[in-house]
Amino acid sequence: MHNFNCFIPIFAANFEHIMSLLRLKTLLIACFSLFAVLSVTNSFANENAVAAEGHVANAEKKEGDFNVTETILEHIKDDHSWHLWGHTSIHLPVILKTSKGFEVFSSEKFVNEHHEPVVYKGNFDYKLIEGKTKIVDESGNLDVAASKQLWDLSITKNVASLFVSVFILLVVLLSSAAAYKKTGVKSAPKGLQSFMEPIILFVRDEVAVPNIGAKKSGKYMPFLLTIFFLILTNNFLGLIPFFPGGANVSGNIAFTMTLAVCVFIVVNLSANKSYWEHIFWMPGMHWSMKLFLAPIELIGVFTKPISLMIRLFANITAGHILVLSLICLIFIFKTVFASAIAVPFAVFIGLIELLVAFLQAFIFTMLAAMYIGMATEEHHHEAHEGAAHH
Amino acid sequence: MLLEINPLVLPDIGLVFWNTIAFLILLIVLGKFAWKPILKAIHDRESGIEEALLKADKMKADITAMQNENEALLAKAREERAILIKEAKEASEKMVAEAKDKAKAEYDRILADAQLAITQQKNAALIDVKNQVGSLVIEVAEKVLRKELSNKADQEGYIKQLADGVKLN
Missing domain, CATH: 1.20.5 (Single alpha-helices involved in coiled-coils or other helix-helix interfaces)
Structure with missing residues (x-):
């Protein structure tokens, strides 16, 4: 706890620096x-x-x-197989829901021995087109109408990586929760527990309490902590270039969208009367201003989670692209000497990415807390002022 | 058109589906078995520390009060000791003076007694000596008289002489 308190002023002092x-x-x-x-x-x-x-x-x-764009996008995109090393990769299961029901098969069936995409004949004829499962007709061309009926619920690389992070989180957090039970409240935290506690305290004291308030924050702590640790774990896993990591989960728009929708739901479900009043009929304003502000405020309700979604997606994806493009320099120049520049830069960006991994998890959680705080805030004094104006 | 070009901004329904499930599982399991006990433990520890600090402050105040009390008691005890010592000194001085007086009185008495005894014994001795001298004188006188008054004439002369002396008295 003490160490962490030391960290906060340093963090605050460096914030400007970090921002630059x-x-x-x-x-x-x-x-x-x-x-x-x-x-x-x-x-x-x-x-x-x-x-x-x-x-x-x-x-x-x-x-x-060598096509740089293709290579980079390939690394950033989701995939049906998880590359381990050389020509070895895990073929993840494909789960499809069509009008004929569910269908499960290995993604191995999508490629032949030369790693070229082939048609798999299940309930329909399936083929990977630009990495996505589509239904094709007999001649191998895309069947747009049929593909719209297709629900791809496959365990892709991102989903598998997500499960890995869920597993890690469960193991780490349940074991540190067990440590509290074992050693009791009075003794100082030890090992993993002492590593997790400052982070939990950070989320509570720097994120939840200042934005939501000490009294109400307790209710939202599990939600905020879960979001924070899920993003943090996936950010870190994404920075690991080989097997347990390597997937770009938190840089995937689907992942950030899901979390942003969760925040949207929580914010709007916990919103109180005065929050809605401030959106639809801003107190203390002239009626014309109120009419003018209402649509803007209403758009704001949706842009807040959308900004959350895009911020995390863009930051993590940008970081991955940056590191990959630096590494790609070696292949662009077709000389090993390019690594003399590319590798130190990649290491430097990697270090910044470590910071960004933490920062983005923090920002996402803090903004979520801020939105919850705005939705649950009481506006007693302003309501009185508004009444005085009338 | 832009969305078609960049597949990065097209969310896959599969990941949305699995992520929702994963997130809900995490939220429920961690919420119940990790966040709740951890936050409770941290809260308990914090309130414990706060309580302990308050208690320590209170004890400190108590100790200060006790110290003050002790000092007051000590000062009082010192004062009492001084009084006691003074009184004891006075008493002892008085006793010594009394003893001196008494001893002097006794000495005087013994001296007086001794002088009295000496005087008495001296007197007794003087009386004894006088008596012995007297009896010796009488004896000598008797012997002298017997010798001188062995004849009748002398006897009568002497009686006559004595009688003359008596008459004169």
């Missing part, structure tokens, strides 16, 4: 995205040209050819 670093990072990302967009359009143009030439060109594509 982040600004630098944003600049870097902006530069890179420009580059990426250009290369995307280039590659699309190339692909179109290649498509025009037909399959012959594809066949001629050598193994040495």
Whole structure:
């Protein structure tokens, strides 16, 4: 506890510094995205040209050819198999819900021995198109109407990684909870318990209590703690480049969307009368202003969780893209000497990513707490002022 | 069009589904078996520490009060001791003076007694000596008289002489 209290002022003092670093990072990302967009359009143009030439060109594509955008996106995107090393990877189960019911099979069936996508004949004919399961007709072309009926509930790489993080969280937190039972309240925390306690205290004292208030925060603590630790674990797992990590869970829009929707539900379910009053009929304002403000405030209800969703997704994805593109420099220049620059930079960005992993989990949780705080705040004094104005 | 280009911003229903399940499981299991006991334990410890601090403050105040009391008692005891010593000194001095007086009186008495006894014995001795001298004188006188008054004439002369002396008295 003492150590952690030491950490907070340092953190506060460094906050400006961190922010400037982040600004630098944003600049870097902006530069890179420009580059990426250009290369995307280039590659699309190339692909179109290649498509025009037909399959012959594809066949001629050598193994040495290297497409940066494709490589990076491949690493960032979800996948049906989890790469371990070399040519070894785990083929994760595919679970499909169609009009003919559920269907479970191994994703191994989607590729042949040369790792090329093939059609799997189940209830329908399935094929991976740009990494996503689609229904195709006999000739192997995409059947758009049928694909819309397809629900892909597969255990993908991200889902598996999510389960790994759930498992880690359960083991770590349940064991530290057991430690409190074993050693009792009076003795100082030990081991894992002493590592978790400052973080829990941080969420309580720096996130929940200042934003929601000491009295009401207790109710929302489990929610905030769960969100914080889930994001933190997935952020850290995403930074590990090999097997137990390697997936880009917290940089996936589906993941951040789910959490943002959870925050949206909790915020709006716990909102009190004065919160809604402030949205639809702002007290203390002229009626015309009230009419003007209502739609803006209503949009705000939705933009808050959407901003949560995009912030986490963009930050984590940007970090991954940055590290990957630095590593890709070696392949772009086709010389091992490029690693002299690429690797130190990748390490540097990796260290920033460690900070960002914590920071984004903190920001997501803090904003969620702030939204809950805004929704549950009592506006006694303002209501009286409003009455006085009338 | 933009969304079609970038598959990154298209949420997969599968991950949404599994993530919802995972999150709910975490929320329920951790909420019940981790957050609740941990937060309760931390809260208990904090209130315990607060209580202990309050208790320590109270004890400190108590100790200070006790110290003050002790000092007051000590001062009082010192005062009493001084009084006692003074009184004892006075008493002893008085006793010594009394004893001296008594001893002097006794000495005087003994001295007086001794002087009295000496005087008495001296007197007795003087009387004894006088008596012995007297009897010796009488004896000598008797012998002298017997010798001188052995004849009748002398006897009568002497009686006559004595009788003359008596008459004169």
